[in-house]
Amino acid sequence: MNQGLQPHQESSAPALRLIDIQKSYGENRVLADVNLEIAAGEFVVVVGPSGCGKTTMLRVIAGLEMPDSGDIVMFDENVTDMSPGQRQVAMVFQSYALYPHLTVYKNLEFALDLAGLTRDEKRKRIADTANTLALTDYLDRKPAELSGGQRQRVALGRALVRQPRLFLFDEPLSNLDAGLRMNTRIEIAALHRALGTPIIYVTHDQTEAMTLANRIVVMRAGRIEQVGAPLELYNRPVNRFVAGFIGSPAINFIAGDLLPGSGAAEIGVRPEHLRVAEGGRLQGRVLHHERLGTDTHVIVDIGTADNLTVRLVGQWEFERDMPIALDFDDDKAIPFDSQGDRITEASA
DSSP states (O other): OOSOSOOOOOOSSOSEEEEEEEEEETTEEEEEEEEEEEOTTOEEEEEOSTTSSHHHHHHHHHTSSOOSEEEEEETTEEOTTSOHHHHTEEEEOSSOOOOTTSOHHHHHHHTTTTTTOOHHHHHHHHHHHHHHTTOGGGTTSOGGGSOHHHHHHHHHHHHHTTOOSEEEEESTTTTSOHHHHHHHHHHHHHHHHHHOOOEEEEOSOHHHHHHHOSEEEEEETTEEEEEEOHHHHHHSOSBHHHHHHSSSSOOEEEEGGGSTTSOOSEEEEOGGGOEEOTTOSEEEEEEEEEEOSSEEEEEEEOSSSSOEEEEEESOOOOOTTOEEEEEOOGGGOEEEOTTSBBOOTTTO
16 A cells, blocks of 8 residues: 555544444334444444344445434534535445446546535545555556456445545455455455544454454344454354354354253354364264365364364364264354353353
8 A cells, every 4th residue: 555645643532432323224124223323444344144233234324225224423513414525424335336427537537526626636636545545557547447356445435535534345355256355355455554533444354354353243133143353253252143144154053952061052163173083072974075185174073953063273184974073172162041041250
């Protein structure tokens, strides 16, 4: 990431507070009692299954949708009734939303047309933005002449050139292939470090969530299930839903009687915490294994409704249907009660 735009001055006020936000479409309640506070300069990633309200929450923050009730406060200013333009928020969508008949320069300039800037002011902002995003050499090109990664950077530039108080990203990398996603993810992280503008980023990609976020927000059915640092959610999920949603490969759920005295109806064990062990507590047979080079993933049938996934470091070979015994360290297991809530020492 090149030097160009200057970092925002940090504010002591929270960048955003959502207070008791409710939103319904007819009988369908999309957001229910949403309360969230985001600090100035923070990078927050929102995850959850399709239809959980992630994008609607972004649209409510941007002012593209009005909440049925509740308040939206940005930097100690209530913006609930403000128009999108008044909020000084920039949103980057999954689609690039570029004008195909305009050059990169004109696409960036279009975002400034309503800002009331002079020609020289617009020229400087565009030059700074292009320098920041390594687009200077492409300003005279049209979108069709750019790669997917370059087009995504132009879409990012259209938001960046406005110098917003808050960035909103709605699955911006899902149209890119794996290599471009990684490169653009690095660029977005570097941009955030350079500018310090708070970001709220919606994604379904586990890698994006775990690597980009200061904190992750997990949503289900319009409600926030848990907010915390990536490893906090990974190691100490508040319930079965969060445990099952965070992590790839997904956590294994096993009958709680493997942990006597824990009071657990069920336990969760991450794939990397299972090991091949002669005489282990879990007896099964190999259904399939995937050789990934650095890791080997083994799918094991233990005679229950759900198969287990084992993540082994290194290169292993297995025969289909061969017997296999597995075990785990008890302190790596996450116990859940009959309601699906994690059992802690305080609740045990």
